[in-house]
Amino acid sequence: MTRTISQLFDLKGRTALITGGSRGLGLQMAHALGEAGARVLISSRKASDLEAATAELKAAGIDAQWIAADGQSEEECRRLAQEAMQRLGRIDILVNNAGAAWGAPAEDHPVEAWDKVMDLNVRSYFILSQEVARLSMIPNKRGAIINTASIAGLGGNPRGMKTIAYNTSKGAVINFTRALAAEWGDHGIRVNAICPGFFPSKMTQGTLKAMGEEKLAAHAPLGRLGDDEDLKGLTLLFASDAGKHITGQWMAVDGGVSIITGG
Numbered sequence: 001m002t003r004t005i006s007q008l009f010d011l012k013g014r015t016a017l018i019t020g021g022s023r024g025l026g027l028q029m030a031h032a033l034g035e036a037g038a039r040v041l042i043s044s045r046k047a048s049d050l051e052a053a054t055a056e057l058k059a060a061g062i063d064a065q066w067i068a069a070d071g072q073s074e075e076e077c078r079r080l081a082q083e084a085m086q087r088l089g090r091i092d093i094l095v096n097n098a099g100a101a102w103g104a105p106a107e108d109h110p111v112e113a114w115d116k117v118m119d120l121n122v123r124s125y126f127i128l129s130q131e132v133a134r135l136s137m138i139p140n141k142r143g144a145i146i147n148t149a150s151i152a153g154l155g156g157n158p159r160g161m162k163t164i165a166y167n168t169s170k171g172a173v174i175n176f177t178r179a180l181a182a183e184w185g186d187h188g189i190r191v192n193a194i195c196p197g198f199f200p201s202k203m204t205q206g207t208l209k210a211m212g213e214e215k216l217a218a219h220a221p222l223g224r225l226g227d228d229e230d231l232k233g234l235t236l237l238f239a240s241d242a243g244k245h246i247t248g249q250w251m252a253v254d255g256g257v258s259i260i261t262g263g
Contacts, residue, residue: 021050098120192246
């Protein structure tokens with residue numbers, strides 16, 4: 001029997017692991033999944049941030065837990081997946097959202113900073129996806145992986161922005177999403193990517209200050225930056241059965257910036 005739209009978007013009985021979930025975009029995505037009925041487990045490096053975010057989620061009526069882990073460490077990524085399995089029983093939805101940025105001219109960009117960005121923005125996504133798939137999604141023949149990319153991964157930057165490592169890493173995330181979706185479709189695992197534009201956050205503070213928040217907002221066809229609701233709809237689509245025939249795709253959530261820049 002064909003399900004109703006509310007049934008297709010319903011996540012009751014599902015579990016979700018969200019990295020970088022203690023603030024910003026990750027916390028917004030955790031709210032989206034939890035509000036749709038999923039049990040959520042958020043992770044980041046700092047226990048204090050996670051405690052505050054979990055309290056916020058619980059205050060909203062969401063079944064939420066947390067585990068502190070450093071995404072730059074392979075050992076920590078695998079421990080996170082294993083402990084999440086112990087807590088949740090299975091992992092139906094994985095949101096790879098932890099990330100780092102570094103601003104420097106390409107000719108002066110420190111190699112160690114390049115490695116830090118690549119390790120967290122790309123390598124950790126692969127390791128955690130691999131571990132979660134092995135432990136839960138492949139045995140259960142189902143799963144949804146959502147990777148946070150960026151419109152910065154679609155091309156270059158406006159003049160004045162120098163984030164070569166970040167742009168490169170987010171371009172890699174987009175093709176990682178495509179390649180993984182093609183390979184893991186046989187296991188019933190869907191893999192998609194969200195490409196946010198400019199959202200006020202700790203990571204974008206430097207860019208917003210350098211470029212000017214009003215100027216960046218004016219550059220978008222919709223005339224504003226992203227807010228605390230703008231990722232919720234797409235996150236839920238990619239995570240739920242409403243998107244069960246969507247895999248290997250990316251979508252920009254940027255107020256139309258990428259259609260102007262040609263991304």
